[in-house]
């Protein structure tokens with residue numbers, strides 16, 4: 001017999017617990033109200049591609065390529081623009097706060113006749129812009145340099161063939177225009193992220209040539225200046241992909257240098273480094289040399305597996321680094337995972353709620369107190385306080401935040417989600 005949740009905490013118990021938590025945090029100089037106010041200002045960029053296994057709407061039978069992979073066959077994958085929007089609306093109704101949507105170019109609303117990637121125009125995203133406006137969401141964007149015949153060789157912007165390179169340069173140029181149109185229409189800059197799959201399965205002879213060509217292609221794409229209030233360009237590095245295990249053109253060093261030299265945003269994906277490396281420690285390092293960062297918050301398990309983000313030590317460390325460093329204005333927080341083995345809408349809810357919760361925990365730290373211990377060389381108190389904080393009642397503040405944001409508290413979101421699964425997803 002499956003156990004059903006009997007009831008969710010009552011309004012008054014949520015408020016009582018919050019009041020007690022508020023008092024306990026006050027004893028260490030933390031104002032829970034200020035933490036909640038700051039949290040409300042943080043928009044998480046939710047990735048559209050969790051909803052349909054990175055499929056997009058160009059070709060229903062199209063294969064996912066580019067060295068990334070989705071596993072699982074849970075029912076209910078979104079097949080149309082309308083289904084994807086419905087699923088996003090359901091997910092967002094279970095997540096506190098106002099967030100953003102991160103679209104890929106392959107999610108254009110073509111309406112009947114599909115145009116090729118180098119022909120895409122803002123008009124192909126007008127219905128997304130209208131939808132975003134209606135839901136008060138900002139939009140972010142990504143050119144799609146995979147799942148296309150011109151990426152079949154495993155190379156795009158660094159391809160040795162000039163014609164293939166040119167096709168992708170044109171795609172990059174269109175996508176910046178689309179980003180600018182989104183930014184303009186919604187009054188919020190679109191973060192436009194470039195990730196390419198280019199690389200070799202086996203040891204290459206020429207590691208330099210593709211990198212020179214990638215530099216040249218990026219320079220061509222970014223040649224036209226665009227008002228940063230409309231569109232801002234980011235570049236995402238990677239260590240390896242499926243089929244590009246031995247060499248990836250757009251490595252970390254490549255893009256760190258490129259971003260610093262060209263004032264681009266550097267994108268750090270949590271799954272794109274050696275398994276023992278963490279991006280939390282890279283945030284303050286790279287912010288010495290680049291103006292802004294984009295994060296692809298992900299969870300690699302043994303490799304860049306793009307598991308659903310959970311409330312892990314590393315997620316907490318990422319949030320702490322952003323908050324402790326005072327970097328909330330310079331770090332754009334996006335999500336990047338794709339799991340088809342569980343309810344896809346739940347995957348969004350779990351990953352996004354975990355990320356917001358981690359930010360709340362970070363905002364509830366007595367940072368000045370901890371800094372003071374460190375400055376005084378009192379590492380005993382620093383360690384003691386960090387340990388004691390782990391048992392502080394942050395969950396009461398989190399529940400109160402969900403409650404006052406009119407979204408379900410605790411596991412209370414599972415029931416409406418299951419209803420949506422029965423009534424909508426299982427009928428697809």
Ligand code: RNT
Nearest residue numbers: 049068142195269296336
């Ligand atoms: C791939 C990159 C990239 C993609 C998305 C779909 O390894 O992480 O960000 O996941 O563009």
Ligand code: ZN
Nearest residue numbers: 236269296336
């Ligand atoms: Zn990514």
